[in-house]
Amino acid sequence: MDMSELIDPFARLIEDICTPAAIREIEQGGDTAAMWKAFLESGFLDALVAEESGGAGLSLSDAASLIALLGRHAVPLPVGDTMVARALLAAAGVEAPEGPIAIATGAGAAPFAAVATHILSGAPDAPVVTPANVEPTGVPHDGGAYVSGLDGKALRPIAAALRALLISGAAERVMEMTVAYANERVQFGKPIGKQQAVQQQLSVLAEQAVAARIAAAIGARAGLRPKLVDAAIAKHGTSLAAGQIAAIAHAVHGAIGISEEYDLQLLTRRLHGWRLADGSEGYWAGVLGELRMAEPAKPTADFIRGA
Structure with missing residues (x-):
């Protein structure tokens, strides 16, 4: 199809x-x-x-x-x-x-x-x-x-994969809004997106948005019964990205980003909510650590490839 x-x-x-x-x-x-x-x-x-x-x-x-x-x-x-x-x-x-x-x-x-x-x-x-x-x-x-x-609790892996996909979608839109704002907002005679410091932050934002999309895809690849390691990778990666994306977006937008009339906060509030839901990045980092330590004889590179 x-x-x-x-x-x-x-x-x-x-x-x-x-x-x-x-x-x-x-x-x-x-x-x-x-x-x-x-x-x-x-x-x-x-x-x-x-x-x-x-x-x-x-x-x-x-x-x-x-x-x-x-x-x-x-x-x-x-x-x-x-x-x-x-x-x-x-x-x-x-x-x-x-x-x-x-x-x-x-x-x-x-x-x-x-x-x-x-x-x-x-x-x-x-x-x-x-x-x-x-x-x-x-x-x-x-x-x-x-x-x-x-x-x-047994639904936590599939819920984590679901939140990861929601985060990835919101992250992409936040990135688009932030880049557009940086190219339109003029200070000292030029768009703030021309400033090197802002460009650096936008690069990090884009990197995290892509990382969230990749992590979410890992969580979805096994279907409605994801492997625990896939769910952990997906939710840890997207939750970690969500915090950084929201912070950078608000830093670039300044005060307008948190105003109720501006749509950015509709997305960043959800990024933070989904970040914490069904286990934060800290929770899923612990799950990944336990899974890794359960196979002490396996080289880490093989564990990663197997994931």
């Missing part, structure tokens, strides 16, 4: 319904029904569901570009979570609810849980879906929430 046949209409759908104004309205407690109905009726929520179960049968690697688009456009609903959840539920023979489903793994606040009707926990082979009973984080405009009483 030519993936552009899926990517292009999905991008148009998001651009039509997820405008910055619509995102802000939902973040301020507005109704999510119309936006969710558009995603539900589009059929994209079943992109990862097997064909024999009525879905498109895409692998996570095939759908990576679709999920990255959700991050790029700061979609304020758990569309990626629901795509994964519906696929896991279908494979287990469990009927999925029509409403938005957030994945909760017990590692910090669950992204999108505050705007979900259901929560997915359990394990990839034994998923459990329950009505959302959540506690808000207390952070203004935050769609995440704390979920207690559910065991979703």
Whole structure:
């Protein structure tokens, strides 16, 4: 299948319904029904569901570009979570609810849980879906929430791969916005992007955005049941990049970047949220270290190649 046949209409759908104004309205407690109905009726929520179960049968690697688009456009609903959840539920023979489903793994606040009707926990082979009973984080405009009483630790690798893809999409958009701003913002008679110090920072930002995309691809390559080492590489790499990308973007933009009216903060807030969700870079660095030390006789180069 030519993936552009899926990517292009999905991008148009998001651009039509997820405008910055619509995102802000939902973040301020507005109704999510119309936006969710558009995603539900589009059929994209079943992109990862097997064909024999009525879905498109895409692998996570095939759908990576679709999920990255959700991050790029700061979609304020758990569309990626629901795509994964519906696929896991279908494979287990469990009927999925029509409403938005957030994945909760017990590692910090669950992204999108505050705007979900259901929560997915359990394990990839034994998923459990329950009505959302959540506690808000207390952070203004935050769609995440704390979920207690559910065991979703076994879902942490697939959730980590999902967050990595969202980060990669947001990172690319932040890079584009920052480069454009640096080329347009004039100080002392020339664009600030002509200054060597700013150029150096933009180079680092671009490097980290590419690193995030590569790391996210590693997490997606094995599908809905990623190897633990792949998930660790993906989430560690993208979370590490997320912090640097957000910091550089705000440094280049200056005060305008944190203003509520400017769209950059819609993305950088999500970069920080997804960075911490389902295990931060520190958590996944520990997982990688444990995996490495479990094979002390293997040369490190072979461990890396095997990953």
